[in-house]
Amino acid sequence: MRESTIMKIHYGTALGAVALVAVHILMRLTQSFAESLEYTNVIANYQFLPYAGMLEIILILLSIHGFNGLRVILLELKQGPRYEKAVSYGCVAAMMGLIAYGSRTIIMVNMGML
Amino acid sequence: MKPQDENKEGIGGMINPRRYGIERVAYLLMRLSGLGLLAYFIGHIYETSSILKGQVGWNEFLDLTQTNEGHALLAIVIAMCVFHTVNGIRVMLGHGGVGVGKPSRPDYPYDPASQNMKHKIGIYSAIVLAAIAMMYGLAVMYGE
Numbered sequence: 001m002r003e004s005t006i007m008k009i010h011y012g013t014a015l016g017a018v019a020l021v022a023v024h025i026l027m028r029l030t031q032s033f034a035e036s037l038e039y040t041n042v043i044a045n046y047q048f049l050p051y052a053g054m055l056e057i058i059l060i061l062l063s064i065h066g067f068n069g070l071r072v073i074l075l076e077l078k079q080g081p082r083y084e085k086a087v088s089y090g091c092v093a094a095m096m097g098l099i100a101y102g103s104r105t106i107i108m109v110n111m112g113m114l
Numbered sequence: 115m116k117p118q119d120e121n122k123e124g125i126g127g128m129i130n131p132r133r134y135g136i137e138r139v140a141y142l143l144m145r146l147s148g149l150g151l152l153a154y155f156i157g158h159i160y161e162t163s164s165i166l167k168g169q170v171g172w173n174e175f176l177d178l179t180q181t182n183e184g185h186a187l188l189a190i191v192i193a194m195c196v197f198h199t200v201n202g203i204r205v206m207l208g209h210g211g212v213g214v215g216k217p218s219r220p221d222y223p224y225d226p227a228s229q230n231m232k233h234k235i236g237i238y239s240a241i242v243l244a245a246i247a248m249m250y251g252l253a254v255m256y257g258e
Contacts, residue, residue, distance in 0.1 A: 011206050018199055033254050037176060039169045046165075059159070066152040073145055077125060098159060105163045114168060 006068060013065040020058045027051070046109035059102040067095040137229055140237040144201055147194035154191045185255045192251040193244040200240035204233060 027045065028036045035041065045051050071091040075084060108114070123130070131139045164175040178184065208214055208228065213236075215227030 007209075011209075014202055014206075021195075029254065032257055034180070034257070039165070039172045042165060042172070062155055066148075066155055069148045070152060073149070077128060098156060101163065102159045105159070105166060109165055114166060 010065060010068050010072075013061045013068075017058060017061040017065060020054055020061065023054065024058060043109065043114075046106065047112070049110065052106055052110045056103060056106050059106070060099055063095045063099050063102075067091040067098075135229070136234055136237050140201055140240070143197060143241075144205070147198040150194045151191070151198060154194075185252065188255060189248045189252050193248040196247040197240050197244035200243055201237065204236035204240065208233060 030036065031041070046055075068091065071087055074087045074091075128145075129142060131142045161175055161179070165172045179188075213230070213232040215230055218227065
């Protein structure tokens with residue numbers, strides 16, 4: 001993929017994440033901070049489908065943005081065909097691993113598999 | 115054969131905030147905050163997965179974060195998040211050609227048109243907003 005396309009994805013995921021993370025944080029402020037983190041409240045959040053969907057989208061957006069950012073930093077430090085390939089594939093693998101792990105939590109709690 | 119100096123400074127050169135003014139400091143802070151936020155994000159995903167262990171598992175993990183150290187860490191995360199967002203928007207606007215001045219012939223003393231007052235104000239604003247958000251976050255966490 002062209003670097004210009006990757007940077008557009010990087011900026012797009014950043015803007016999307018800013019909007020959705022703002023909603024995620026505002027949900028913590030609807031009650032007192034400690035109260036919003038109580039087990040029953042958190043379970044209720046996960047089992048509310050639109051909110052769970054939003055968490056999944058945040059997970060995907062931030063994973064793409066975060067690991068692409070890491071890739072950019074690592075490629076600034078050192079260059080070379082083999083190194084660049086290893087960094088790019090490593091970041092994609094880590095991104096997919098994190099999305100899979102986070103999705104597992106969201107899906108299992110949303111479906112009541114506790 | 116004598117090895118040639120390729121003028122590569124590696125990480126030392128990358129993290130050196132001197133020589134190039136506030137723009138260089140912003141470059142460094144952007145990368146540090148990005149790495150910090152990625153580390154926090156991975157930790158947050160792991161932390162929230164403890165809900166699968168039921169109420170006891172969730173409360174045990176929550177107790178680890180609801181300490182003065184946990185609140186201090188979260189306050190730093192808030193500051194990094196706000197700085198990264200505000201400075202990121204400045205960088206995006208700059209890449210889109212907003213606020214970087216008009217192209218002109220490079221004449222002595224070669225002041226880059228893109229490193230102008232608008233962008234410097236953007237960087238200082240990002241730092242100030244990050245500090246304010248950090249204070250607000252601490253007030254919320256301590257329930258004041």
